[in-house]
Structures are given as structure tokens and as C-alpha cells.
Amino acid sequence: MVEAVTIQRPQRWDTPFCEDMGAVDVERILALDPFREMDRDRFPDSMSLAGIISNDMRVVDCQDGDIVMREGDYGNSAFLVLKGQVRVILQPGLPESVLGRAPSQKKGLLQALAQLWRNPSFPEVRGAYSAEANEAMSSRAGTDQQARVFLQDVPAVLDEHQTATLTSGDMFGEIAALGRTQRTASVISDGPSELLEIRWQGLRDIRRRVDDFREHVDRLYRERSLASHLRATPMFQNLDEAAIARIADETLFETYGDFDWHTQYQRERGESFNLRLAGEPVIVAEGDYPDGLLLVRAGFARVSQSVNNGHRTIRYIGRGAVFGMAEIVHNWSDGAVKTGPGGGDDNALGDDPTKTLQATLRALGYVDILRVPTAVIEELVLPTLSGEALDQYGQLDERQDSAEAAGADETGANRLIDPGMLEFLVEHRYINGTATMLMDLDRCVRCDDCVVACARAHDGNPRFNRHGRRHDHYMVANACMHCMDPVCMIGCPTGAIHRSSAGGQVVINDTTCIGCATCANSCPYDNIRMVEIRDNSGAFIRDTVTNAPIVKASKCDLCLDQPGGPACQRACPHDALKRVDMQDLADLEKWLNR
Amino acid sequence: MITFARRRWLNGFITLLAGAGLLAWYTAYDVALYQPAFLTGWLLLAVILVLTLYNGRKKLSMVPVGTAAAWLQWHIYSGFLAILIFALHIEWSLPNGVLERLLALFFVAVAGSGLVGIYLSRRYARMLTRRTEEVVLERIPQFIADLRTQAETLVLESAVETGSSTIADFYGNRLANYFAAPRNLRLHLQGSRRASFALMTDLNIMTRYLNDQEMVYAEKLRALVERKDRLDYAHALQTTLKAWLFVHLPATYGLLLLALLHLILVYSFGGAG
Numbered sequence: 060m061v062e063a064v065t066i067q068r069p070q071r072w073d074t075p076f077c078e079d080m081g082a083v084d085v086e087r088i089l090a091l092d093p094f095r096e097m098d099r100d101r102f103p104d105s106m107s108l109a110g111i112i113s114n115d116m117r118v119v120d121c122q123d124g125d126i127v128m129r130e131g132d133y134g135n136s137a138f139l140v141l142k143g144q145v146r147v148i149l150q151p152g153l154p155e156s157v158l159g160r161a162p163s164q165k166k167g168l169l170q171a172l173a174q175l176w177r178n179p180s181f182p183e184v185r186g187a188y189s190a191e192a193n194e195a196m197s198s199r200a201g202t203d204q205q206a207r208v209f210l211q212d213v214p215a216v217l218d219e220h221q222t223a224t225l226t227s228g229d230m231f232g233e234i235a236a237l238g239r240t241q242r243t244a245s246v247i248s249d250g251p252s253e254l255l256e257i258r259w260q261g262l263r264d265i266r267r268r269v270d271d272f273r274e275h276v277d278r279l280y281r282e283r284s285l286a287s288h289l290r291a292t293p294m295f296q297n298l299d300e301a302a303i304a305r306i307a308d309e310t311l312f313e314t315y316g317d318f319d320w321h322t323q324y325q326r327e328r329g330e331s332f333n334l335r336l337a338g339e340p341v342i343v344a345e346g347d348y349p350d351g352l353l354l355v356r357a358g359f360a361r362v363s364q365s366v367n368n369g370h371r372t373i374r375y376i377g378r379g380a381v382f383g384m385a386e387i388v389h390n391w392s393d394g395a396v397k398t399g400p401g402g403g404d405d406n407a408l409g410d411d412p413t414k415t416l417q418a419t420l421r422a423l424g425y426v427d428i429l430r431v432p433t434a435v436i437e438e439l440v441l442p443t444l445s446g447e448a449l450d451q452y453g454q455l456d457e458r459q460d461s462a463e464a465a466g467a468d469e470t471g472a473n474r475l476i477d478p479g480m481l482e483f484l485v486e487h488r489y490i491n492g493t494a495t496m497l498m499d500l501d502r503c504v505r506c507d508d509c510v511v512a513c514a515r516a517h518d519g520n521p522r523f524n525r526h527g528r529r530h531d532h533y534m535v536a537n538a539c540m541h542c543m544d545p546v547c548m549i550g551c552p553t554g555a556i557h558r559s560s561a562g563g564q565v566v567i568n569d570t571t572c573i574g575c576a577t578c579a580n581s582c583p584y585d586n587i588r589m590v591e592i593r594d595n596s597g598a599f600i601r602d603t604v605t606n607a608p609i610v611k612a613s614k615c616d617l618c619l620d621q622p623g624g625p626a627c628q629r630a631c632p633h634d635a636l637k638r639v640d641m642q643d644l645a646d647l648e649k650w651l652n653r
Numbered sequence: 654m655i656t657f658a659r660r661r662w663l664n665g666f667i668t669l670l671a672g673a674g675l676l677a678w679y680t681a682y683d684v685a686l687y688q689p690a691f692l693t694g695w696l697l698l699a700v701i702l703v704l705t706l707y708n709g710r711k712k713l714s715m716v717p718v719g720t721a722a723a724w725l726q727w728h729i730y731s732g733f734l735a736i737l738i739f740a741l742h743i744e745w746s747l748p749n750g751v752l753e754r755l756l757a758l759f760f761v762a763v764a765g766s767g768l769v770g771i772y773l774s775r776r777y778a779r780m781l782t783r784r785t786e787e788v789v790l791e792r793i794p795q796f797i798a799d800l801r802t803q804a805e806t807l808v809l810e811s812a813v814e815t816g817s818s819t820i821a822d823f824y825g826n827r828l829a830n831y832f833a834a835p836r837n838l839r840l841h842l843q844g845s846r847r848a849s850f851a852l853m854t855d856l857n858i859m860t861r862y863l864n865d866q867e868m869v870y871a872e873k874l875r876a877l878v879e880r881k882d883r884l885d886y887a888h889a890l891q892t893t894l895k896a897w898l899f900v901h902l903p904a905t906y907g908l909l910l911l912a913l914l915h916l917i918l919v920y921s922f923g924g925a926g
Contacts, residue, residue, distance in 0.1 A: 171715040171716055505790065506894070506895070526787055622717045626714050629721060632725040
């Protein structure tokens, strides 16, 4: 019988953002804007403002050319300029090579092969919990935090790229930190600068308690994300800066649903379909006049059409999608079409009567919408589009008769996703996944090769269950879907669960996970498990005070460190398993209709 | 993404083309009065070794050497080619030596079990999807034990609460053995529901002697029997889906050993080289 190892149960702030934040630093920051104006009484003793500054912030000294953050990275922190200035690189951003992106840390061939005999014989072994290993862990974290890439030739970069300057008191990076999204721009230090880096847990706690700060952050959030979002919208590609600015001025911001949508979803998932549908906020309804082009800035929305007394989902849309363009194009006057660059001669849409919206748009959880008024689209956007583009954007969601609505098109000529399957995916919010594990049970021989391969790639511990909800002969297995909107990250007190900078996968840093189970409870898909960990001898590692086993959150990491990618998918001999990006409907459709 | 039908046609066509080329080459070689048996023998051994690598690939899931699905396609269609090469090698007739016959028998066992495996993989996977809930094979005995406990508790309760032994007697005579372990494997594999139909018929007959209170227990018992039947079905099909490999793999290793022996004998005494 091996003796249990005991350690003190990890707590939030056990691993502060920076070990070097001393009382002097905290006092200095408290005396600066915007912290000076904050009412400290609004913070409880257990979560004081000084505590947040001490544990969730760190002072970063940058040299000239240091890359503070890189476009495309998944951000977990925001920055406040304390001294000096930084430059935001406007579009087009810096090339990948200049940003110093290193390849992700994947195992070599021999290291991968060694997993055959090196995997521990006990489940969930964390060999690192010896006294020596703990020391190594803290020092490793410290050194990682200071690693910084810098630009060799700053003047050349500044000459070649348009930049915006941020100086003392300016904040940046909050969009990605709060929205759990990729950084939209790279920022470099222009000369020596001193920055305050705030990890998103601290940002969230301050935002929750200080109204001015919340309004300030929200204003920045809206101002800065809008222009880049508009520029990234395909139909605005031909517009110049003046037109983009004009659209930005005219755009309305709308938010539907709850930011913490997963709690409501978990509460209501047992209710009937109609009840849940009624609970989804209607953004625009079928039959409404299309008074604006709707751009989805964040979240998901259901596009549905009424069928007798019910609603049939015809597709779902997510971040970056637009709604209502077809009707606007259709309703545009015939004469105006002919003034466009494409001539519009082949566009006969103008002869038809005015079209109202052909479908209803509902918020699935939380949705941020940008509404660009129709008049602005007609004046600034449509004239810049070619006839082909107008035809493409003018494809209406025509109503289908009930026979088509009841089942899939059997001709095979233009097969789509089976309506039942679509409802199933939307209903259970699987549309959130970028790597949803879809299994075709008609081909699955239940050999569990996928599970075995997963276990081999993760120290003998499978990171998913070959079990899950079914529709027809498809099953969505209980494996982390690496969601577009990873709500599991919302409550993590230490930031242990985060986006990988390599590919945006949602991964857990085992060393900083305190086993609070917030992520597991938040995950609407039950794809995170809490596991009791052991040392190398197989003994459970226990808390020194309570003697209870130490637990850690565990889930699929999409084989981030494996040379070949997801082992489960590669191991399936019968093509029964695929990790599907639910935003890539074309790929999903092809897989379903193989 | 290529559809399954297109992939089948493409792979089948390539295999047919390769087979036709092989036949032409064999005929030309034969006409030229060479001894094609030596070349077909070496070719067959090479193909069998390549086919055997598939099992190794399954073990090395962590190494990026192509997907298991792609390997399986190679495995299946190379297997078809191997059958043709084997037929050419034995010149479409039964070998005359004891070792050669044993070797041929092992080849037939490997190829036959492989073909059966393809059929089972395609058919049983669909059958499992249509009739059962998803359950891991290794857990089925535990689920059956749970059902047995529930059934026994129910029967005892019915006897105590109703003061009648009809259900308990029926359980003792007809169901105790049924709940003891997975049953009716052969019938489930045949797709027959005769056993469960007979059990349900007996249960219906028994209900003639029950009052309303006992009927409640009988209905609960019926639900347990139905769940057990589904578990038996899953157990039968999943066991078979794994069991064919217990023929295919050992026969493959036996075949390799015998082929090696055959090779040594041929080169020692058969005039080769």
C-alpha cells in the first residue's frame, strides 16, 4: 500500500500573475488613473482592489520594438500604458515572420513513439508533485512570463505600416480579453515603455464593480472593434476609409441575450422545444421590412422560417456572418443597380415587388449585432458591388413547401444538411464547436480504437467518452468541441483554461488549475471532467488540511502536442469519426452526405 | 471529400487494373517457359507482409504515418489482390504437399475471416445503431448484473406486497437463468427475435393469473426483460465484431510462420536459386 502524498489545496491567487508585484507597486498603481477614482468600498475584502492589482496585474517594462501583443493571438489580458507610448499596427498587419511566431511545441517522432512504453501504468499521474518539481514549476512560470519578441528594425516597420499611437492612460487588448477572441492588431513598444498588464479575471472583476470603468471599457470595445469588423466584411472590401468611417458612424450596436448564456441553456435544456424557442430573443422577424444589414459581431443566431404553427431552422450563423443583405439587394431600385460597376444588366431583381425579410433571426444565447441602415448600404455599398456579387448576395431564403421541409432532398443533386440534423445541432448548441467530435454510428464498429489512441496520446488517460447525444445514426461524442465561444473560460479564477496561441484550441494548464470545477460546471456539453490525480507511485495526491484528493480539470486538447493532430480521428479505421468545424457548413454537409 | 461510393468504384477499378496487369504479366511469363511460381511466391509474401503492417499501424496511432482509414482501404484492396496472387501461385488447384495444404488452409482462413470481417463491420454497425442504445461491450455484464438485482428486488417485493407467488415462480422458472448472463447470442446474430418473443408470450400467459396489483409488477418486469434483450443484442453483435479478429490475427501470424518454412523448404529442396 503506497502512502498518499499531501499538498495544500490550491486557491485562487496561489499563482499570482507576477511574483514581483510588491506593496510599493500596488500603492503606485492605486494612485494612478483610472484606479485612483475607483470606490474601493465596492470591492469585498476577499476581492479587494489592491488584491486584484497585486494578483491579477503586473508591470511590464518594454524596450523599443518589443512586440507587446500579436495579431491573431488569443488574448487573456489587457494593457494600460503607464509610461511611454506604443504603436498599434493597422491593417494590413505585420507578416507572420516578423511577429516571430514559433512553431507549436509538438512532440518529435521518437517522443511520440516513446508514449508506447513511457505512459504511466496508473491513471491521471502527475509526477510533478514532488518538492523539487514544485520549485521547478514556479520558476518556469516566472521565466515564461518575461519572454518577449522584438522587432529588429522598428523605423522600417513604422515606415511600411500605418500605425496608431497610444500613450499614458490608454488601454488596449481589452476586446480580445473580454470577448475571448483573437487579437485584432499587433502592438509594439515605441521607445521604452511601462505597461500594466491586467489578466482578464481581474479586468472582469473590476468591470463588474466600477460603473465608469465598465463604460470606459465598453466604449473602447465598441469603438475599436467596429472599424476592423467592417473592413473584414466581404461586401465592404471595395470601400475606402471615408466610406468605412461613414458606415461606422451610422451603425447601431445591439446586444441580444445573456453574456452568460450557458447557465440559462443548462437550466432550460429539459424544456420543450417550443418553450425554449420562445425564450430565444427575436432580432428580426420574418415579414419585417429589412431596415438594415445585420452583422453578427459575436455569438450565434438561428435563422428560421415559419411552417404552419412551428418554426423550421434553415441555418445558423455566427461571428462574421451577415443577415438581410439578400432582401436589401432585391429591393434596391433597378436604376441604381445599373449604375454599379458590374452594370447590373443581368440583374433582374428590381422587377419583383419589395421583399420583406424571408426568415426570422433569433439569438442563440448571446449575440452582438451591428445594424447598418439600409439607406447607408444602398448609398455606399451596393454601387461598389459587381453584378456577379449582387447576384451572389441577392440569393433569398426562398420558402420551401412542406414536403421539402419534412425531409432532405433525395435527388442528390443539391443535397443539404438534413433539417432534423440541423435542428439537432442548433438545439444542443453544437454549432459552437470548432472541433466537434461527430461519429457516424452506421460505420462505427465500436472497436474503441479512437479511445485507445486518445489514451496513448495522453499518458494513458482518454480525454473523451465515446458516448453522447444521438440524432439518427450520428452521435456527438462527449469530447471538448473547442468552442468559438468557450464559456468554460468565463469563471476560471486562475486563467488555467485558456486559448492556445498555436491554433486557438481551448487547453488547460494543469499546473495552475486549482480544481475548482468552475469550467466543468460551466461547460454546457459536459465535456470537462474533474479527475483525482496521483503521483508516480500511484498514490492519490491529497490536501494537507482536509486530506481530500486533489482534483484537476481534464479534457480533450485536440492532441496539440502530437505530431499528427487529433489521434481519435486518425485512429478510426472506418471513417466513422471526424472533428468538425461547425462554422464550415460546406464541409459538414459533405461529410454527412458521403 | 470523396463519397464512399466513388471511393469504392475508384479503389475497385485500380484493383481490377492491377489484377489484370498481374494476369497479363503472369501469362507472358508462363508462355516464356519461366517458372512464375517463384515470382508469385515472393510477390505474395511481400503483399502479405504489407497487409500485416496494418495491425502495426493501429498500434502506432501516435505516429503520423497516414490515417487508419486510409490504411484499411489499402489493406482491403491489397487483400483482394493477394487472393488473386495466391490463386496464381497455387495455379488454381489444391496444393499436394501436407505443408502446402496447411499453408493454403491458413491463407483461406485469413482471407475468409477478412472478408467476413468486412461484411460484419458494415452490417452489424448499422444493426447496432438501429436497435440498441450505445453501450460499451465491457460494461454490459455490469449492466446485466444491475438489471438482475432490480428484477430480483422487484420479484421479492411483489411476493411480499401481493401475497402471491405467481410472479416469483415465473421468475424462478423462466427468468432467473435469462438474467444470469448474456443470452441468445446465436439468435441475435441471425436477427431472430424468437427467444424474446417466446419469453414475452410466456409472460403474457402468466398475466392471466395476476390481479391488478400484481399487473403493475409484471409490467415493470416486462420492461426489465426488454432492456435485457437489448443488452443481449448489443452483446452478441459487439462480441462478434471483435471475435472475428481472434481468427484473422492468429491465422495471419500462423500463415507468416508457415510461409517462412515453405520458403526455406523451397530454396533447400525445390530447385530454386
